[in-house]
Amino acid sequence: MTLPSLETTPIPGLVVVRLDRRDDDRGFFKENWQREKMLAIGLPDFGPVQNNVSFNASRGVTRGIHTEPWDKFISLATGRIFGAWVDMREGETFGTTFTLEMDTSVAVFVPRGVGNSYQVLEDGTAYTYLVNEHWRPGIAYPALALEDPSAAIDWPIPLSEAIISEKDQNNPALDPATAIAPKKT
Amino acid sequence: MTLPSLETTPIPGLVVVRLDRRDDDRGFFKENWQREKMLAIGLPDFGPVQNNVSFNASRGVTRGIHTEPWDKFISLATGRIFGAWVDMREGETFGTTFTLEMDTSVAVFVPRGVGNSYQVLEDGTAYTYLVNEHWRPGIAYPALALEDPSAAIDWPIPLSEAIISEKDQNNPALDPATAIAPKKT
Numbered sequence: 001m002t003l004p005s006l007e008t009t010p011i012p013g014l015v016v017v018r019l020d021r022r023d024d025d026r027g028f029f030k031e032n033w034q035r036e037k038m039l040a041i042g043l044p045d046f047g048p049v050q051n052n053v054s055f056n057a058s059r060g061v062t063r064g065i066h067t068e069p070w071d072k073f074i075s076l077a078t079g080r081i082f083g084a085w086v087d088m089r090e091g092e093t094f095g096t097t098f099t100l101e102m103d104t105s106v107a108v109f110v111p112r113g114v115g116n117s118y119q120v121l122e123d124g125t126a127y128t129y130l131v132n133e134h135w136r137p138g139i140a141y142p143a144l145a146l147e148d149p150s151a152a153i154d155w156p157i158p159l160s161e162a163i164i165s166e167k168d169q170n171n172p173a174l175d176p177a178t179a180i181a182p183k184k185t
Numbered sequence: 186m187t188l189p190s191l192e193t194t195p196i197p198g199l200v201v202v203r204l205d206r207r208d209d210d211r212g213f214f215k216e217n218w219q220r221e222k223m224l225a226i227g228l229p230d231f232g233p234v235q236n237n238v239s240f241n242a243s244r245g246v247t248r249g250i251h252t253e254p255w256d257k258f259i260s261l262a263t264g265r266i267f268g269a270w271v272d273m274r275e276g277e278t279f280g281t282t283f284t285l286e287m288d289t290s291v292a293v294f295v296p297r298g299v300g301n302s303y304q305v306l307e308d309g310t311a312y313t314y315l316v317n318e319h320w321r322p323g324i325a326y327p328a329l330a331l332e333d334p335s336a337a338i339d340w341p342i343p344l345s346e347a348i349i350s351e352k353d354q355n356n357p358a359l360d361p362a363t364a365i366a367p368k369k370t
């Protein structure tokens with residue numbers, strides 16, 4: 001059993017998973033998420049109930065920074081991105097950032113309370129993720145401006161040239177007063 | 186709540202799901218699988234434990250026909266395929282086939298005991314699926330020859346021009362003696 005490998009980051013609970021991608025004449029095959037193996041390397045048993053796909057036609061599409069009230073396991077079915085995360089939870093690591101260039105051989109587990117975003121580096125990039133709560137229309141969750149000066153993400157493509165939704169052009173700056181409290185269990 | 190819609194097929198339990206794909210300037214977003222909504226439209230609560238991705242570099246790649254011992258929920262993150270299924274379960278519908286051209290707005294639920302295959306219609310097609318049992322190295326399951334004369338799948342691209350793994354070039358013909366018995370529960 002070839003286990004994927006896990007790397008920690010400066011953001012507690014945010015971990016990078018290197019997958020066992022098998023390339024051949026046809027393309028590739030990968031176990032993108034495999035419950036038993038993910039538990040064996042130390043990921044939580046997060047119980048996905050929803051799988052979303054966002055497809056990005058062009059290099060430069062930039063989405064985020066969204067702090068959804070659920071855990072996410074994110075990866076790519078094809079293409080390449082620059083991923084950026086900001087810890088939005090109250091506590092010592094509030095505001096800590098982590099960035100990573102990702103191709104189809106990498107996945108990232110993003111715990112609840114960590115802001116998630118990405119910039120597309122290749123036309124035709126398909127981003128896929130698993131979450132452990134159902135989204136509902138009208139649900140509101142904190143977002144952070146992509147250009148926030150204190151997070152200071154070093155986007156490979158200048159935001160002035162990026163393709164960004166209207167919603168994501170109006171997100172607020174980092175503010176400790178809005179830090180996310182731990183979930184009551 | 187916009188529900189996906191479900192269509193039955195001549196193969197019992199094999200169903201086609203039309204997804205709510207939301208296109209915008211960036212590309213698209215879709216809930217590819219959403220447990221609650223899938224239950225609401227009548228899919229079984231199949232409990233996925235593994236998510237696989239097979240990426241296909243070129244039009245013509247053809248994979249199958251594989252009868253895995255688990256249920257699958259299959260769809261595309263990008264591209265287009267011709268999907269073909271053959272009922273391999275013992276009973277009246279043994280040998281029944283169903284085919285469907287799929288883009289990113291369609292998914293198919295494939296119950297255990299139904300042979301699964303596809304031919305890639307566009308370069309760079311990413312196929313993604315959820316299954317409810319873990320695959321293990323060395324696990325053997327029935328396969329069926331892509332060119333089986335009795336299944337007689339009408340492949341859009343002639344198999345002589347297709348890209349097929351060595352393993353899939355050596356699969357047997359349809360044989361009722363190897364029909365799959367119902368799973369003991």
Ligand SMILES: Cc1cn([C@H]2C[C@H](O)[C@@H](COP(=O)(O)OP(=O)(O)O[C@H]3O[C@H](CO)[C@@H](O)[C@H](O)[C@H]3O)O2)c(=O)[nH]c1=O
Pocket residue numbers: 052054063064066067068116117127135136165167207214215216
């Ligand atoms: C998250 C979500 C969204 N939608 C709908 C709402 C919109 O009509 C459309 C696109 O939603 P947007 O919010 O613009 O998508 P996007 O900016 O990519 O952000 C989504 O995807 C991001 C990752 O790609 C997440 O970090 C965000 O929280 C999530 O909202 O899909 C759903 O139908 N179901 C969902 O689960």
Ligand SMILES: Cc1cn([C@H]2C[C@H](O)[C@@H](COP(=O)(O)OP(=O)(O)O[C@H]3O[C@H](CO)[C@@H](O)[C@H](O)[C@H]3O)O2)c(=O)[nH]c1=O
Pocket residue numbers: 022029030031237239248249251252253301312320321350352
């Ligand atoms: C199914 C599976 C395969 N593998 C490994 C075995 C090989 O080294 C590599 C590719 O496996 P292959 O069996 O050649 O892949 P492929 O012909 O596309 O068939 C797979 O994917 C098909 C759908 O794409 C399924 O219908 C097959 O049952 C499944 O085996 O991935 C895994 O590591 N985990 C898995 O779950």
